[in-house]
Amino acid sequence: MxxxxxxxxxxxxxxxxxxxxxxxxxxxxxxxxxxxxxxxxxxxxxxxxxxxxxxxxxxxxxxxxxxxxxxxxxxxxxxxxxxxxxxxxxxxxxxxxxxxxxxxxxxxxxxxxxxxxxxxxxxxxxxxxxxxxxxxxxxxxxxxxxxxxxAKKQALEKLASFIFECQHRQIITVSKNSVTIPVRRIDLAEYLGMQPETVSRGFKELEERGILEFQNTLSLKILNAPALRRIANGDRSSDHMPTAGERRFKVLSFG
Amino acid sequence: MxxxxxxxxxxxxxxxxxxxxxxxxxxxxxxxxxxxxxxxxxxxxxxxxxxxxxxxxxxxxxxxxxxxxxxxxxxxxxxxxxxxxxxxxxxxxxxxxxxxxxxxxxxxxxxxxxxxxxxxxxxxxxxxxxxxxxxxxxxxxxxxxxxxxxAKKQALEKLASFIFECQHRQIITVSKNSVTIPVRRIDLAEYLGMQPETVSRGFKELEERGILEFQNTLSLKILNAPALRRIANGDRSSDHMPTAGERRFKVLSFG
DNA sequence: CGGCAAGTTGAGCCAGGTCAACTCCGGTGG
DNA sequence: CCACCGGAGTTGACCTGGCTCAACTTGCCG
CATH class of the missing domain: 2.60.120.10 (Jelly Rolls)
Incomplete structure (x- = not known):
C-alpha cells in the first residue's frame, strides 16, 4: 500500500x-x-x-x-x-x-x-x-x-463520583464492573481537591464496606454498584448501615 | 419603520x-x-x-x-x-x-x-x-x-477570585473599581461551595482589612486591588500582616 | 409600617488537612 | 539473582477552617 x-x-x-x-x-x-x-x-x-x-x-x-x-x-x-x-x-x-x-x-x-x-x-x-x-x-x-x-460533596462521595466518571470515559471496557483509573493517586487527589492521604482512607473505607475491590492501584472492580451510586449521589441515609463486609464476617463466624 | x-x-x-x-x-x-x-x-x-x-x-x-x-x-x-x-x-x-x-x-x-x-x-x-x-x-x-x-482555595481566596470573575463578566462598568455581584449571597455561597455564613464572614474580613467596601449587598468597591489579587492567587505570605484598617487606626490614635 | 426572607453574628464541633513515620513496589546495578 | 534505592502509597495522631445550629438584625416589598 x-x-x-x-x-x-x-x-x-x-x-x-x-x-x-x-x-x-x-x-x-x-x-x-x-x-x-x-x-x-x-x-x-x-x-x-x-x-x-x-x-x-x-x-x-x-x-x-x-x-x-x-x-x-x-x-x-x-x-x-x-x-x-x-x-x-x-x-x-x-x-x-x-x-x-x-x-x-x-x-x-x-x-x-x-x-x-x-x-x-x-x-x-x-x-x-x-x-x-x-x-x-x-x-x-x-x-x-x-x-x-x-463544591458540595464529601471525600467519599467525590471518590464514588470519580469512579463513575472513569467508567464512563474509559475506552476499553474489560468487564462491566471493572474500572481502570487512568492516573496516579496524587493526580487523583489534585483533581478532586483532596489530599492523597484522604484518597487512600476513602478507598480503604469503600473496600471495607464491600462496595469495591482493588486489583492493583490502578484497576478495581465494583462489587456493589447501587451502593456506590447512592454514595455518589450524596445519599447519606445509608451511611451507618452495617457494611457488607461486617455482615459477611458475622454470618461466616456464627454459621 | x-x-x-x-x-x-x-x-x-x-x-x-x-x-x-x-x-x-x-x-x-x-x-x-x-x-x-x-x-x-x-x-x-x-x-x-x-x-x-x-x-x-x-x-x-x-x-x-x-x-x-x-x-x-x-x-x-x-x-x-x-x-x-x-x-x-x-x-x-x-x-x-x-x-x-x-x-x-x-x-x-x-x-x-x-x-x-x-x-x-x-x-x-x-x-x-x-x-x-x-x-x-x-x-x-x-x-x-x-x-x-x-478544589484548593480557602474561603477568602474563593471570594476574592469570585469578585474578579464578576468584574470580568460584567457588561456595564460604572467605574474601574466598582463591581456588581449579580446574585444573592445564598446563590454565591452555593456557587462557591460554601455556607452563606462563611461568605458573610469572609466579606466582613475583607472589609475590615480595608481591601474592599460594600455599597450595598450587591455592589462593592475594590480599595486595594493588588491585595485582593494576591489573596485570589493564594498568596498566604501576607495573611498575618497588619491590616490597613489596623494600621490606619494606630496612626490616628497616636498621631 | 408590618411582616418575612435575607443576611449577620456567635459558640461549638467535626471532616478532612497536616505532619511524620512506615510499607510497598518497580527499577537498577553489582 | 538479590540488595538497594527512591518515589508512591498508606497509616496514625493531632489540629483547624469552615460547617452547623440558633439567635439576632437588616432591608425589601406590599
Whole structure:
C-alpha cells in the first residue's frame, strides 16, 4: 500500500476510531491538515509551555492523558481537567488568565493541529464540525459537573463520583464492573481537591464496606454498584448501615 | 419603520450588542430563526424543566442570569455555573447525567432557539459559528478555572477570585473599581461551595482589612486591588500582616 | 409600617488537612 | 539473582477552617 503524505495518520486513533475527528475528513482535508500539523510523544511530567501554545494552540489527544493544572502562589496545585484520547483542546486567543498549564500524566501522543487548517475545516465540513462541537460541549458539561462535585460533596462521595466518571470515559471496557483509573493517586487527589492521604482512607473505607475491590492501584472492580451510586449521589441515609463486609464476617463466624 | 417578522429581535441584546449571536445573522437567517424561536421572561426561581429542554434544547440568554444547579439526594444544592447575557446553552442530546436544572436567579429574558435553524446556521455562517464557538469555549475554560478554585482555595481566596470573575463578566462598568455581584449571597455561597455564613464572614474580613467596601449587598468597591489579587492567587505570605484598617487606626490614635 | 426572607453574628464541633513515620513496589546495578 | 534505592502509597495522631445550629438584625416589598 502506497503511503500518502498523510500515511502517518493511518495509525492514529483520531483517524481510525469511529467518531474520531480525523475520520471525518476527506482525503484532501486530511492531506493538508497532516502536512501542516506535528505530532509529539510526551512522557509523564512533560509540559506544554505557554510559547508553544501560542504557535500551536490546537491540540488533539491521540493516546494517553493530559491534565490542565492550575498553580497557586504558595505551591498548592490543582488539576482542573483531564484530557484523554479524542479530546480536542482549542486555546486560540485564550487570555492567559484562563489558562493553566497542560501537563502529561503518562506516556501520551498528541497532535498539534495547524490552527489555520483546523479553522478552515470547521467552516467547511459540517460533520467534522459536529464532532468537535460535541467534544467541546462534553468537556464543558463535564467541567460543570465536576465543579458541582467539588463544591458540595464529601471525600467519599467525590471518590464514588470519580469512579463513575472513569467508567464512563474509559475506552476499553474489560468487564462491566471493572474500572481502570487512568492516573496516579496524587493526580487523583489534585483533581478532586483532596489530599492523597484522604484518597487512600476513602478507598480503604469503600473496600471495607464491600462496595469495591482493588486489583492493583490502578484497576478495581465494583462489587456493589447501587451502593456506590447512592454514595455518589450524596445519599447519606445509608451511611451507618452495617457494611457488607461486617455482615459477611458475622454470618461466616456464627454459621 | 416597518416591523419585519423578526422585528422583536430589534429590541434584543443578542441582536444589537456587538458580538451578540443574532447580530451576525443575515436578514434571511434572522427571519427564519425568529419565526421558529420563542422568547420567554423568567422570574427568580423559575425552572426550565427537563421536558422543555427536550423540545427546546438551545437557549440564548438575552438579559438576566440563569444558573445550572445540581441537587444531591439529601438536599445539598450547588450552582455549577452562571449563564449571563449573550451566553448560549446547547443541551442537544445531553445525557441526563450531565444535566443539572436551569434555574433563573432573577428577572431574565431568554430566547429558545429552534435547534434545527440553529444547527443550519452553524453549518453555513462561519461568523455566527465563531461567536457560538467562542462563547462555548469561554464557558468551558471558565468552568475549569472554577473547578480549580473550588478544589484548593480557602474561603477568602474563593471570594476574592469570585469578585474578579464578576468584574470580568460584567457588561456595564460604572467605574474601574466598582463591581456588581449579580446574585444573592445564598446563590454565591452555593456557587462557591460554601455556607452563606462563611461568605458573610469572609466579606466582613475583607472589609475590615480595608481591601474592599460594600455599597450595598450587591455592589462593592475594590480599595486595594493588588491585595485582593494576591489573596485570589493564594498568596498566604501576607495573611498575618497588619491590616490597613489596623494600621490606619494606630496612626490616628497616636498621631 | 408590618411582616418575612435575607443576611449577620456567635459558640461549638467535626471532616478532612497536616505532619511524620512506615510499607510497598518497580527499577537498577553489582 | 538479590540488595538497594527512591518515589508512591498508606497509616496514625493531632489540629483547624469552615460547617452547623440558633439567635439576632437588616432591608425589601406590599
Amino acid at each position: 502506497k503511503l500518502t503524505p498523510a500515511g502517518k495518520c493511518q495509525q492514529c486513533s483520531a483517524f481510525h476510531e469511529v467518531g474520531g475527528f480525523c475520520s471525518h475528513l476527506d482525503a484532501e482535508e486530511l492531506e493538508s491538515l497532516s502536512a501542516e500539523s506535528r505530532s509529539v510523544m510526551l512522557r509523564r511530567g512533560d509540559t506544554i509551555d505557554s510559547n508553544e501554545l501560542n504557535t500551536w494552540p490546537v491540540l488533539l489527544i491521540a493516546t494517553g492523558i493530559l491534565s490542565m493544572q492550575h498553580l497557586l502562589e504558595d505551591g498548592r496545585k490543582t488539576i482542573a481537567a483531564f484530557f484523554m484520547q479524542g479530546d480536542i483542546i482549542d486555546m486560540r486567543n485564550m487570555p492567559a488568565r484562563h489558562r493553566g498549564s497542560l501537563i502529561a500524566l503518562g506516556k501520551s501522543k498528541i497532535c498539534r493541529l495547524s490552527p489555520k487548517v483546523f479553522g478552515d475545516i470547521l467552516e467547511k465540513n459540517p460533520s467534522a464540525q459536529r464532532v468537535v462541537w460535541e467534544n467541546l460541549r462534553t468537556q464543558t458539561y463535564r467541567a460543570m459537573e465536576h465543579s458541582a462535585d467539588l | 416597518k416591523l419585519t417578522p423578526a422585528g422583536k429581535c430589534q429590541q434584543c441584546s443578542a441582536f444589537h450588542e456587538v458580538g451578540g449571536f443574532c447580530s451576525h445573522l443575515d436578514a434571511e437567517e434572522l427571519e427564519s430563526l425568529s419565526a421558529e424561536s420563542r422568547s420567554v421572561m423568567l422570574r427568580r426561581g423559575d425552572t426550565i424543566d427537563s421536558n422543555e429542554l427536550n423540545t427546546w434544547p438551545v437557549l440564548l440568554i438575552a438579559t438576566g442570569i440563569l444558573s445550572m444547579q445540581h441537587l444531591l439526594e439529601d438536599g445539598r444544592k450547588t450552582i455549577a455555573a452562571f449563564f449571563m447575557q449573550g451566553d448560549i446553552i446547547d443541551m442537544r442530546n445531553m445525557p441526563a447525567r450531565h444535566r443539572g436544572s436551569l434555574i433563573a436567579l432573577g428577572k431574565s429574558k431568554i430566547c429558545r432557539l429552534s435547534p434545527k435553524v440553529f444547527g443550519d446556521i452553524l453549518e453555513k455562517n462561519p461568523s455566527a459559528q465563531r461567536v457560538v464557538w467562542e462563547n462555548l469555549r469561554t464557558q468551558t475554560y471558565r468552568a475549569m478555572e472554577h473547578s480549580a478554585d473550588l
